Amino acid sequence: MKQHRRHFLKKLTATSAIAALSPMALEASSQEKSLLTRNFPKSTTELKTIRIGLIGAGGMGVEDTQTALQHPNIALVAVCDLYKGRLDAAKNRWGSQLFVTQDYQELLKRKDVDAVIIGTSDHWHKQISIDALHAGKHVYCEKPMVHSVKEGKDVIDAWKKSGKVMIVGSQGVSSLGNEKAKELLAQGAIGDIVYAEGFWARMSPEGAWQYALPKDGNEQMVDWKRYISNTNQLSWDPLRFFRWRNYLDYGTGMSGDLFVHLFSSLHFITDSYGPTKISAMGGLRYWKDGREVPDVLLGSFDYPDTPQHPGFNLSLRCNFVDGTSGTTYLRIVGTKGSMDVKWEEVVVKMNQSLASDDPYLQEQARLRGESQARASILPPKELVYTAERSWKGAHYDHFGNWFEAIRTGGTVAEDPEFGFRAAAPALLCNDSYFQNKFITWDPVTMQLI
Incomplete structure (x- = not known):
């Protein structure tokens, strides 16, 4: 039993x-x-800088990156998006020194990128996660981890073989x-x-x-062919x-x-x-x-x-x-x-x-x-x-969990x-x-x- x-x-x-x-x-x-708050390391002098790349600079990708950069010794070095307008916005937001591209493979080839945030549409989560792990990058992938259940095993296998830290972005897990x-x-x-x-x-x-x-959201500004390259071919x-x-x-x-x-x-x-x-x-x-x-x-x-x-x-x-x-x-x-x-x-x-x-x-x-028992005080x-009030939120702590695991070889709450x-x-x-x-x-x- x-x-x-x-x-x-x-x-x-x-x-x-x-x-x-x-x-x-x-x-x-x-x-x-x-509730008790948790404490991340207060001393930044001993923390190795983690250099991140953002793949998918839409609303959630930007929010993820802004949250990640609140942590000490985190540097954004590269951004990828299929819409050129978001690449221009990234440089305006985070600096003209950023490397920007519409091809995520170019970002993954860079030796100055240690980890990536994947904030793309769901149908690209699997392939970009696998390619990033194969390229030796740590991965933060927005939820859901995959677009269909048939994709799950491939991502899990790639993660286990890579030796890298991958976390999925359901931030409430770290709340x-x-x-x-x-x-x-x-x-x-x-x-x-x-x-x-x-x-x-x-x-x-x-x-x-x-x-x-x-x-300016037109076909001249968007790499539409790359976007639909792994799904139905539509105009x-x-x-x-x-x-x-x-x-x-x-x-x-x-x-x-x-x-x-x-x-x-x-x-x-x-x-x-x-x-x-x-x-x-x-x-x-x-x-x-x-x-x-x-x-x-x-x-x-x-x-x-x-x-x-x-x-x-x-x-x-x-x-x-x-x-x-x-x-x-x-x-x-x-x-x-x-x-x-x-x-x-x-x-x-x-x-x-x-x-x-x-x-x-x-x-x-x-x-x-x-005799009648004496009255009790009730719970x-x-x-x-x-x-x-000092708590910075689940989103902040989820990234803290990922960064700490990268630095220490530890585990994450949502592998x-x-x-x-x-x-x-x-x-x-x-x-x-x-x-x-x-x-x-x-x-x-x-x-x-």
């Missing part, structure tokens, strides 16, 4: 499980407590919120996990991938280049963009390898702009009983027609309570009666002639953990195996939607069944 962590958790009493949340857990019915939720779940704070749900909502055009088209279309997330040849829809974040966080918190059964439904409800992917997507996932966790179910929702807010959350529900997990906050809600409140036990005490039913196990159910969610069927998956061997 499998020995589950929950076998240990069941030994905890109600009081000890609640007390595990905080050494001051008996002080109030609701309280707020800061203080996820780390605290992982700790609390292991302590038995909410009992055994039985269900989880996640939600991501957007409404604005930019949030729904209707990115602005540059005035120039600025929408398919600048709003690539809307099209299956280049993007992975709502699940590849957003569900993958929720999978990454859930798998980190629970130590899960992933679900075995996947289903999805949804539709194109509002953004009828020629896109090929839905703007409302619902996913259901079955997680099996494993040595890491008991079996549970997951429900994910994504809505680009949200008329209320830009809500995002991950909720983990257990036998004793629940946790609402955000990158900077964890809210623990308890729903457990103490033994003294049990009418059966009270009647037993009365029959034994025992809190809700605890709110928040990050210290390619973890990254693929988070990407696979998101990509298979698309397959379920478009093929109108259940998908079965082996998350251990990372293979379709």
Whole structure:
């Protein structure tokens, strides 16, 4: 019989499980407590400078690079993008000394590039990651790690052979919120996990991938032939280049963009390898702009009983027609309570009666002639953990994890195996939607069944 962590958790009493949340857990019915921050090396004199190259200088690539450069002893030396306008913008932003190119292979040949950030459209993640690893570069690849599940093994094999450090860019994995939720779940704070749900909502055009088209975004400024060289050969279309997330040849829809974040966080918190059964439904409800992917997507996932966790179910929702807010959350529900997990906050809600409140036990005490027990001070039913104001955020820490691993030969929180196990159910969610069927998956061997 499998020995589950929950076998240990069941030994905890109600009081000890609640007390595990905080050494001051008996002080109030609701309280707020800061999360600990982590510290990266403060001395920059002994840190070797890591020279990076950016491949894909769009919105996320720029944000990644700006975050990376906040760390000490990081230097940007080269930028690649297929749109010349972004290369000009890179020089204006980071200096005219930058080497710029529309051919990523030219960047990979440079000996002054130690590591690369890959912020391209999804359909180039696999090949650029493999080529960068073969060229001896460390890799930070935006999520999802691959464009389809059939690409995962090739990237993992290339990473293992390279000896280089590769991290996938689901930044929440390095968040203080996820780390605290992982700790609390292991302590038995909410009992055994039985269900989880996640939600991501957007409404604005930019949030729904209707990115602005540059005035000079024409075929003379974009290397369109290189862009489509590994997919269907189509005539120039600025929408398919600048709003690539809307099209299956280049993007992975709502699940590849957003569900993958929720999978990454859930798998980190629970130590899960992933679900075995996947289903999805949804539709194109509002953004009828020629896109090929839905703007409302619902996913259901079955997680099996494993040595890491008991079996549970997951429900994910994504809505680009949200008329209320830009809500995002991950909720983990257990036998004793629940946790609402955000990158900077964890809210623990308890729903457990103490033994003294049990009418059966009270009647037993009365029959034994025992006097009324003295009233007890109750532990809190809700605890709110928040990050210290000095925290620089999950994005900053994710890069810190990568840089530290490069310098020390260490490991990262989201290596390619973890990254693929988070990407696979998101990509298979698309397959379920478009093929109108259940998908079965082996998350251990990372293979379709």
